[in-house]
Amino acid sequence: MPWWFFRRRSRNTVRTAPSAQPSSGWLPGEVALPRLQGSRRYLQEQPYLLPKDLGEVNRLDFQHYVLRAILRGNYLAPIQQPRRILDIGCGTGQWAFELAQQFPQAEVIGLDLEQVKPSVSPPPNYRFVQGDILQGLPFDDNSFDFVHQRLLVLAIPQAAWPAAVQELARVTAPGGWLELVEVSIHISDLISPAGPANEQFVSLLGQLSALRGIDSEGTVMRSLDQYLAQAGLINIQRHPIQVPIGDWAGRIGALSALDIHEAWKAISAPLAARFHLPEQEILQLIDRARQEWNELHSYGTFTVAYGQKP
Template identity: 90%
Template sequence: MPWWFFRRHSRNTTPASTSAQPSSGWQPGEIALPRLQGPRRYLHDQPYLLPKDLGEVNRLDFQHYVLRAILRGNYLAPIQQPRRILDVGCGTGQWAFELAQQFPQAEVVGLDLELVKAPASPPPNYRFVQGDILHGLPFDNDSFDFVHQRLLVLAIPLAAWPSAVRELARITAPGGWVELVEVSIHISDLISPAGPANEQFVSLLGQLSALRGIDSEGMVMRSLDQYLVQAGLINIQRHSIQVPIGDWAGHIGALSALDIREGWKAISAPLAARFHLPEQDILQLIDRAGQEWNELHSCGTFTVAYGQKPVRP
């Protein structure tokens, strides 16, 4: 299915202090991924498990349209007319481009480790900033009316999540909103019901994730609202959304399955290298897992949580 199928016609000039900046619980080179010689490109100085290459660009764009169809929009927070919007971990920038078009009066900023896709004609009110949430965000306090971050569970180690969300709150303006969208890579949340092939693949993924400090037990997804509370936000809402996976569920199910399958394939090389398995065995395991989705009528879950920064008296 092509990606376009879903298209709808006082200033503090430094980040938070070093003690307040996110602590990843993982150091570059500590348990680095092998330098693979295959066609995929991975970051070796980050805990991030997915590749950074053209194949992943295409999948991320496709995933954006799948999520937009599921949510029936690009966000759930009750924002009004924001003046400045930030997308942390913006990936291809597609979410930010659409927000820039929806709010032409706003400045929209996309932040990521690197620019993965140079847009041919970006909206005039959009700009890209290179940065890393694990090292603190390069923005003033109270800078943005809407701060959005989604699907970084494979990029932010578990130990870093509370301080990372505090950093998002720091740069949010009083009265502004922070929205987090996440999944879990724990089998009961990711695929349910799950057959043996799904359980085996997710077990391998969980072991590799745990080696890099990444949450493999579903703690992040279950704690999003608590992170927002700890960051001092109010009016917090949490929505758990179940998504069918597989052709058995029609249009959305087929597209969700394709997104998951391609995401799992993108991690097949690191899994094969870490566990000394032929990559073809991993790919066959993914194929069997896809068959189980249809046989068992499997579903997955993701969570959206948002909160508002209090207005100072």
């Protein structure tokens, strides 16, 4: 089923709520990549730009620790003692594992397209559910005290964001919290100040993203609080967080730089394929961009927004 038919499940019925098809939205089969691009594995029938393989598993775990260091914790919402927690796009499951350990009395569920670390022994109160936010969530209304979604701007087409957040709010219990964490791939948010190598790479990334209906202008990150309000949530807070990028800024800067560098390398194969460029040329551009972060003392921005269901 295409993503613009958003299936909503309630306790007794299954409701279908179609939304308008965007003229520039990504469709299955349009600029789709083969599952293997060079040595990396990508999902063919999804707009998601990053790979799904062991290399990305390692990067996502590393990224989790970087974000936890920046936020000084795993979340900002003022949750108390949640009984059920849901992590959408759980990736390796590391965030959900840590929440399961922090709240041993809670049931913690991680949902993603694939289970990428099945060999890891999860906490006893954690379980994985295969699913896709773009196809609706397989949970009853008002099921979770805390719903968390992080860094899916490259996975959810821009036109689908309002309905996606409404679906997250649907499964949030009254009094519960929904937290969204997102970045922008617009150059002024992603890297600032930016040199010519950064501008060139982000321009290529933006063009490829636009072909798949993914936000390339920073609209999603700036609209998180609006999406929460439109979904009927209250007590909404929005926190833009500026992060230094580069060895010039010490430990956090070096960690952030390594994470971004590896993420950009992971997208080099799709960029090379789409724009008919040698992948080595893209990798050299990324290395020059990393040098600019130190020369220009660059920063990046991400946003955490959360709201409570009345």
